[in-house]
Amino acid sequence: MSLLGKKFPAPVARPMWPFYISGVVVLYGVNAFANVLANTDEFKNDPRNPAAKNPKADH
Template structure:
């Protein structure tokens, strides 16, 4: 007897591909927005900004 019960022969990934693609698009958009806001005037000189730390290490 199986611990998890009877196996169901249903597909998982094939009907879910639109959700996977939309998740990747949303993550890309959030990443782009976060990078744009971190490079903005308000946070450009913030010492907690990782882009400022990387820029100062390169110069």
């Protein structure tokens, strides 16, 4: 008696490949858009911006 019940030979990865590809494309687009927004004039000098230059760390 198995813990998960009877195994069925159903394909999982092959019919799901369009969703995997679209997920990667959406995540890449969101990352690129977030980087563009973080480098705008409004948020360029924000101390919470990880890409901002921190003058205190230079000393």
